[in-house]
Amino acid sequence: MPEHNDNVTRRRLLRDGLWGACLAGIGGVAGFAVAKGRKNDWVWQIDPYKCIACGNCATYCVLEESAVKCTHVHAICGYCEICFGFFDPESVTLDEGAENQMCPTGAIVRKYIEDPYYEYTIDESLCNGCGKCVKGCNAFGNGSLFLQVRHDRCVNCNQCAIAAACPSQAFKRVPADHPYILKTVDHA
Amino acid sequence: MARWRYILITLVCLFALNVASLAQERFPPPEFETDYVRPTTTMPQPEQDIWEYVAAGVLIGALLLAAHLALKRRSRKAIFALMLFSLVAFGFIRKGCVCTVGSVQNVALTAFDPAYAIPIVVLIFFAAPLVVTLFFGRVFCGAVCPLGAIQDAVLIHPVRVPNWLESSLRLLAYVYLGAGVLFAALGAAFIICQYDPFVGFFRLGGNWNILVLGACLLLIGLFVGRPYCRFLCPYGVILRQFSRLSKWRVTITPNDCIKCRLCEDACPFGAIRAPTEPWPGKEYKIAKVRLAFLLLLFPMLVAGGAWGGYLLRDSFARMHPQVRLAERVHLEESGEVEGTTDASDAFRTTGRPSRELYDEAAQIGRRFAIGGAIFGGFVGFIIGGKLLALAVRRRRSDYEADRASCFACGRCYEYCPKEHERLKLGEKAVVART
Structure with a gap:
């Protein structure tokens, strides 16, 4: 059994996980676009x-x-x-x-x-x-x-x-x- | 003059006969005996870089300032001033293009078109509001987006939209987002730009139909706050989801809610949620059954949506000019329609065999079959998700700004008596963390 911790609820963990995923998603899109090169307008x-x-x-x-x-x-x-x-x-x-x-x-x-x-x-x-x-x-x-x-x-x-x-x-x-x-x- | 006319007619006949074979160089460029010098073709370069980057910088600055004004300063006046600044800067000076709402399509095109990569400035316009929303909520909508600003500025007598209508109409925005991404990704058109209702006002001219559409939306916007933002904006629905997760958020009260109900009608956008009643035991059982049913229904909605999207693949594909052209050429060749269009004429002068065109159209059609199914599945997913969300009861003890719907416009602050108290005492507001 994991230690009980008041600060980490299931909901909180889910939310923080999603938050991180969203940020990573934006980073991913940006990274993909930059990697595709063509700095051009x-x-x-x-x-x-x-x-x-x-x-x-x-x-x-x-x-x-x-x-x-x-x-x-x-x-x-x-x-x-x-x-x-x-x-x-x-x-x-x-x-x-x-x-x-x-x-x-x-x-x-x-x-x-x-x-x-x-x-x-x-x-x-x-x-x-x-x-x-x-x-x-x-x-x-x-x-x-x-x-x-x-x-x-x-x-x-x-x-x-x-x-x-x-x-x-x-x-x-x-x-x-x-x-x-x-x-x-x-x-x- | 008779001589000239004779020469002219001869020339016309001669060249009309040989138009196809003689594409260029019918008359070899002369070698001049005088010291005449051929003028060079001028090519004025696009004015770019500096002002685009300045705009991107101003955007980031305005986003951070909007977050500060909405969350810390809590000043509707300051937010309104920033909103007017954005309306002038991004709307009338930058002519509303490129805009954050449309940039979704550039991202989609980047993902699916190997030849295209999104310019860095457009990428900033796409990503910066998303990142800021992840931290501070939808401050972009309230004070930075010129499309939102023009609607916010005309709102004079807000009426309440019933919840059921609000939720149903909002589905349009998801459909619009899905369609915008679908057609951009498959290279058909940027429909979000084509049907942007307000860009015509920023440019002071444009397509008549779209100007009328924009004027209608503004007329509705006199009474229904920000109709485009709430019911149509494709970028707004992405921000809704991001805003749910934001680290800090707008609160009506600067510290503790005393449930005085004074703010109940403060929000013209229907974003204020009242505290919930305790859950009656009897309803709880029914709710559980309902939730179970909706959970079972959910995959069916997704599958059904995908199936529906697949069935509509031909209609979707017709948005692509190449498919429309192939259809037209086919109709003409099979003799079903008389006459030609500019497009079919243009195709014939290229001398390409129509079989090649049909093959290309068929290939695009296959892509639209997959894309249409994904789009339909997405719509089913959204409807299913909405039903599930309606079936789940949330516990709320205070009057709260709904995190997804709140535009951070700051109208509700002055309705809260605690806010007046805070201002009188000169205290700092507590910025709510989630």
Whole structure:
């Protein structure tokens, strides 16, 4: 028979045991997470090879003005004179009038470089991430225009609202030290 | 212009024919004769680290301060001030994200997704309130959680929720926790974040439906104290269990209860328990039989819940976008529905065979069969446990704050005459140890 001890009742022992188990449990979770390594934080990014430029990015972001903007990698761009990211295919005349532009906010700036090449740059303050130009560039051009989450704007929600609405599952968590997925030249 | 249109139409035809085969590099990037330099793509880096770590530090500080204010200082005013600070700091400044309630899902995803590991700050947001609760009770809920704070701030005319309703509604929170963990662990979605009713207020914008849901909860919260915390919060039910074991706890009276009954209606959250009557001998026998019956019922509830969860596996699996996509593609291919969706179009442009997609969906479905059974078993376990708890009589000699339900908001202190006496004499409160 164990010695009788007033301080240790059965209930007390059970409670202290459970208390210890809970503390050990939290420690276990913390230890497991740390052991899994990757001290990294995670941020959301669009895989441009999966993106179908559906337009959800412009509307589903919790920010009033979406954190997603068009990105241009000039190394891939063909500098086309007739750019289908810039011109609406149904445009009446091929001048830079707003009615002929694909971009609803006029965020693409077209600049003559040398015959027959034109440079296209994105004015991020105007871009709303609708992806209309991306669609045009993917369909008829080199695909050098694509959507990316701009991390100077993104508030990094635990569950990105656009990711939940993305039809092609192009949104994914990426390590914060490589926060962009840019298209590259050699990608087939 | 006719020339341009001719070229344009030719181009369109040419490339429309070859869209699939010509993915990139239709127009080789030019080599410029002038000294034009290509602009580089800007990549603004995520603003991080410092402010996240500051937030984690503030969280730990606020938790310890809340414990001090609730247990030692016993000042409702100070607790309320800290609560408003948390509402501004974690709510409006940090925009309510990342939050402790949602961090449960990050832990679940860490456990089941080999590629994901929870960031250290999120881990602190998850673990710190739990550890503090193990020592001091649910001081997190009362003064630190911004979701609790926004509801506490609007509470103007509390009404009493009957015990049976309170206990039944609380089961929702367990179901929510189980579902949140299930869907996060299997990579479907973070539903606790998606349906967070108040984050829209913190961000001053967001999904309209969720804003309406939040507004409804706040309207209810005018009369029913903290409805989200009591009936829905998935993290709260974990804290409930931890709080039962806490080393120190909130007491209504600073020293001895004189059973004056003045505090009976003090708690807007129904957390004050009256002393129990002595156990009548006649009832004791019935109670024993009832307990034995419930003990037998318990495993059946768990098994039944697991069976029910297993039966619902297909509905659960549909929460996963890949499963929804596979279903849609299948319907389209079998000709049961007309037309395509963005998702099925996107899938087709990848050129993957649909068989591969079906296999993947089937595999996810199998995981949901196991997950669904565990989830159902968990719900059965909770219901069984609740019934058992109702069947066991607790002995209480004083008016007490229920350890599981008490948010440590400090409203009841001023109802106690002993507290007034203590303040007049300037004595220190006795911090109750368990």
